Amino acid sequence: MGRAVETVEFFPVDSVAWQADAPCATADFDFIPDQETDEGANEAQQWCRACPVRTTCLAWAMLHGAEGYWGGTTTYQRNQLRRVRTRAKCPLCLGTALVYEDPHELCLGCGVSWIRDVREEPIAATPLPATA
Numbered sequence: 001m002g003r004a005v006e007t008v009e010f011f012p013v014d015s016v017a018w019q020a021d022a023p024c025a026t027a028d029f030d031f032i033p034d035q036e037t038d039e040g041a042n043e044a045q046q047w048c049r050a051c052p053v054r055t056t057c058l059a060w061a062m063l064h065g066a067e068g069y070w071g072g073t074t075t076y077q078r079n080q081l082r083r084v085r086t087r088a089k090c091p092l093c094l095g096t097a098l099v100y101e102d103p104h105e106l107c108l109g110c111g112v113s114w115i116r117d118v119r120e121e122p123i124a125a126t127p128l129p130a131t132a
């Protein structure tokens with residue numbers, strides 16, 4: 001059985017037009033509390049689970065470093081998503097034969113290389129130059 005893949009519609013980075021469809025706009029619940037709790041996260045999840053703009057909401061919160069419950073996640077969970085880590089697999093061919101040569105990593109399977117993920121920003125793989 002195929003797995004549904006959710007995609008994020010492109011949206012202007014500062015636009016909040018997508019929030020017009022957000023159920024939380026009228027919810028009797030504080031999505032941006034002074035202190036986040038497990039109970040709050042659970043309640044937010046119940047709103048976000050069925051939200052039609054959830055993926056856009058999460059992307060927006062990641063881009064803007066928003067605090068509070070967004071897209072069914074807590075501030076802590078989004079910080080975890082941003083965390084620096086060394087890749088265990090090639091992002092292109094998913095091969096695991098990787099060579100580490102700081103600050104680079106090279107995939108022996110497909111030859112792609114990228115800068116080791118020691119920065120705050122997400123990493124982008126460098127495609128191989130097209131061969132004639």
Ligand code: SF4
Nearest residue numbers: 022024048051057071
């Ligand atoms: S995902 Fe949650 S926080 Fe985001 S718009 Fe929907 S209900 Fe609101």
Ligand SMILES: [Zn+2]
Nearest residue numbers: 090093107110
């Ligand atoms: Zn590879």
